[in-house]
Amino acid sequence: MASFADPCWASINRGILICDECCSVHRSLGRHISQVRHLKHTPWPPTLLQMVETLYNNGANSIWEHSLLDPASVMSGRRKASPQDKVHPNKAEFIRAKYQMLAFVHRLPCREDDSVTAKDLSKQLHSSVRTGNLETCLRLLSLGAQANFFHPEKGNTPLHVAAKAGQTLQAELLAVYGADPGTQDSNGKTPVDYARQGGHHELAERLVEIQYELTDRLAFYLCGRKPEHKNGQHFVIPQMADRRLSLDVSELAKAAKKKLQSLSNHLFEELAMDVYDEVDRRETDAVWLATQNHSTLVTETTVVPFLPVNPEYSSTRNQGRQKLARFNAHEFATLVIDILSDAKRRQQGNSLTGSKENVELILKSISNQHSSESQDNDQPDYDSVASDEDIDLETNAAKSNRQKSLDSDLSDGPVTAQEYMQVKNALVASEVKIQQLMKVNINLSDELRIMQKKASKLEKQSSVSESDYDNPTTPVELEEPGSGRKGRQRSVVWQGEGSIPEDTDSAPSTSLPSTEDVIRKTEQITKNIQELLRAAQENKHDSYIPCSERIHVAVTEMAALFPKKPKSELVRTSLRLLTSSAYRLQSECRKALPAEPSPAPDIQLVTQQVIQCAYDIAKAAKQLVTITTKENNN
Template identity: 40%
Template sequence: MSRIKPKPNVEVCGDCGASDATWASVNKGILLCTQCCSVHRSLGRHISQVKSLIKTTWNTNQLNMVTTLNNNGANNIWEHALLENGSKLLKKKPGPRDPLSVKHEYIKAKHQQCLYAFRENYEDGLLSVENELGKQLHASVRTPNLETSFRLLALGADSNYFHDEKGSTPLHVAVKSDQKLQVELLLVYGADPNCPDNQGRTPLDYAKQFNNKELTSRLIESQYEVTDTLSHYLSMRKPDHSTGVRFLIPSSGFKSNTASLVKLQKLPNHVFEELVMDVYDEVDRRQTEAIWLSCADTTDLNAVPFLPVDNTLSSTRNQGRQKLARFSTPELKTLVYDILVDTQRRQNSEKSSIIQLKESSEVDDSDDPLYDSVAEDEDYAVPVCKDEEPASNKDSIISIESINKTNQVLEQLTKQLRNSDNTITDLRSEVAKLRQCVKALQNENFELKSRLSQKAPAFINGDSGFDSLEYLGENNITDASKSNGKISIDEVDLRQKKLHQRPTSMYETREGINKVSNWHVLKAQLKQNENVRNTSPGLYASPYDRETVLQCTEQITRSIQQLCNSIQEPEKEECVTNAEKVKVAIGKLAATLSKESEGEKIKLMMEVVNRLQPECLNLQLARLKNDNKAVDVHFSNIRDIALSLARFTKEFVTKYSSNQ
């Protein structure tokens, strides 16, 4: 029988592991001890929504939702980096006996900064990421798998995401599937129960259609959660929504402040909503504070004297939120009373305006159609020209004049749009032409490079490629190293430095030119050095020469390997550079070996390597032109050249290694 693994203790604090977890964070899905809960309260309700497990009245489904998330390891999402990187980083997690300052730093990094949370890497843009997360959430809420939906919401999925193909939001799907815990999770993360689908029906409409009384009651309560909390703060009672009562305003014990009520009535709806949310947060803070102070183990902990700063809000609004803490209890209750009164007035006015719009939109078949009616004078800002005109003609004159003016404005706007469209079209054509010019210049540049690389070196004075001093002076170090004699590398570098050195001014000569009066003298000296060096063949060279040969062959082999790797991506121009390195390495080998014994092989290697760089340039040019056939041809040519050079190099390695 297999051994059953013991379940981890889930009834512990998710941040420090303490066993006395009497609080919970609703939106984080974890349980908390008293000390860690004090830190969560200092972060603010926008970061963590804490509730007491013992002294707070819970909705049954909401409590089951939090318990399910905690039992199924929702805390692993917030500590993903710690668990993924092993036990070393787990030392960062504080223990139950650690000081409060250590717990504060850890909880702030974990929940406010989300340093250890699970994050997926997406290569696409932010919009596509949100769409992907929203689609996954839309599919997940139809199942009882609550952890998957919670992980998607933690990653940033929108709880009100509207699926274009399905024509609904995740809350619609959860209500249709009767997933009560999924509904609670979506409501915690801000799902709107009044959001319509493509048929104009809300999640509440579907709950009523399926005769799901529990979900219907919960969705109605979520709509009036703010006003219910404010009513409970005043009278310790909430309205009974099952009887159709939406607001519960105490009839006695409170008196409205006329001045404040007038100011509230003058506020726009969006400003009034912000004020209501700030007062709601302050009421929630005071109610939680009252429960907090009633616990015996919170006497030594710091209280939260005002609403914490929310970085998503402006500094002015944060200051106003903190000033609410200065209100005494009677003053705050008077403000809450005025808010409830004005909220009821605003909602009734909205309902009456909607009813009026519906009544005005209704059309009687016996009357004339709506489109035949003539607009009133108040709808137009055109004065009447003559008082003696008949009243029946005034309306028609005004309407004709207004129509003419409107047509003139539309004609002007149409002309401006046409001109702007023509300008955009011209600019686009110019940009296309410039792109073609740039592309043509790039092609010409690569063609010129390939022609220059394919041009054969010209030898002067009847000298061969190995003995020509002119060839040595006109080309780079690798071309100078073509001589079959044993020319030292330092000598070639020195001459190249002198040949390419510029005078410091127009009155100064190049350094070192006067030291060599004639090129033929230098040529004679070099030939004399070659005769001296050629007295000892390569097979019986000194150990120093053999070591130099083996170093050169090793450099050739390494350069060929780099070339083979670089031809896979020739557009980066690394293959041309590596081809040049191969040529330099073979030139060094040619300068080291004996002319009499190895001259033929070196000459063959130089002839082969001279074809390498042009092939690399042609490969780049073919890749730019998207000529796949030419790419394959040049690729195979480079591979054959590299194979031939590798065979020559292997012969030298075998020959000089066996004579050590």
């Protein structure tokens, strides 16, 4: 929104300037939606600030409000929020619709092959970046053009073109949307090479800075210094202020660091990106609290106690990202330093051999190193060199207690670094995309094919009303991460479903169904989930309910294979997740159908929750396959 005289903040990837009120909402959306930075109290690369100001002055806001500028929108009752409206809910709902749902951007005519449309847009972007028309490129990016698109005929990316043409602001915009300055063209040259060849030396230096932005930001956060890239220095590794603590490295800490080093580059990059986002959240929070001066804007609804949910990531990764907020100053500094050290090693090509498995030990020692210390963990434990803006690290640390109190219901007890890495470990065997998470363990594929050929109809199992897993009596509260007051809301619309009651009439059973039966039911669940995902991708929302019903039937049949009171707690936990998620799925799918006179449902939000439930079902089924396979082979 642009109805203000003195904006204090900018949304970098949206190309707009915003006031304090709107910033309070933008911050809660997450960096994947809006990358917020203060105009005065945060260091800015000059050309990045120039890029944002150029977009703002040339009407970038109209990109995000395209349909609202149509006179027909007045007739339809749609309007933008006014300065007199309340922040919550009026302005907040409008901002989410505008930037998160992209409800008002120009829509291209629907085509059967969306990939062709994206390719066409990317080719237009490839041509446009040689000019100075930033808003045209932002419009293309908003429609789905890819900043890293590799042109098959030209043999290069848009960033190569912008660098060769000396278009610094275009390069900044592309980098904001993920363009990689280190990408090589068909001749093996990078955008940095083309900038230097064209005599655009300042652009070349800036591209090198962008290439090291992640590690530069982490180092600056700890010690207020950045490497001298001009002199070939690309890394600054801060040291802990208390030498006794930094030298007192236990065997556990050494083992943790070795496990970190053995992570694949992909998993290491994910962890580093998550820590980068947490650094951004902590720094922005510090500026926010300092500049608001305890005004009425500093309330429960404007505090961002942990990283907001990114729907592009799996639920396990989102949970791990949120737990980073629980790290105190020393724990987080240790994590950052370890990442910086290993990033330098990897960049220099020093390889290590080792397994990617059992990475939960990576940072286990962080929370344990100082358990016997009496020092105040809210004070900085590392060397602090004042930055140009002199953002006090103590301010950031002081708000830690407030964050912890607001987030007190995140778990029953303190969240350790080990728990976070256990979450990261779940990603070793799966990919970010939901569809890939649905696949059954590849090691069982041969058995699945055999079972599919000789599958026979199972005897009818207990009905829904007879199953302990489908008719529990204890209500379960399930987390919906990242939204609502204090960043946490609980949904109990399926009260009474999902938990396993104690059966006092029977003893715990150690028997488990055959691996073949569990595999066969898992395959059926997976097929039904894939059908649901296809419906989501094709916007066939009326198919949600029948799909969820078929999934529920398959889940009921799978749960009925197991004893009513399994002795294994792991089996009980997996069954609870399986059945409660199936109930949640049915509840969420029912929300997709409009019910008069209720307002139309938020389909994008509903779909996000549907996919999350489907993932939880697939994960629980996969766990049960793994458990039964292991137990039956013993």
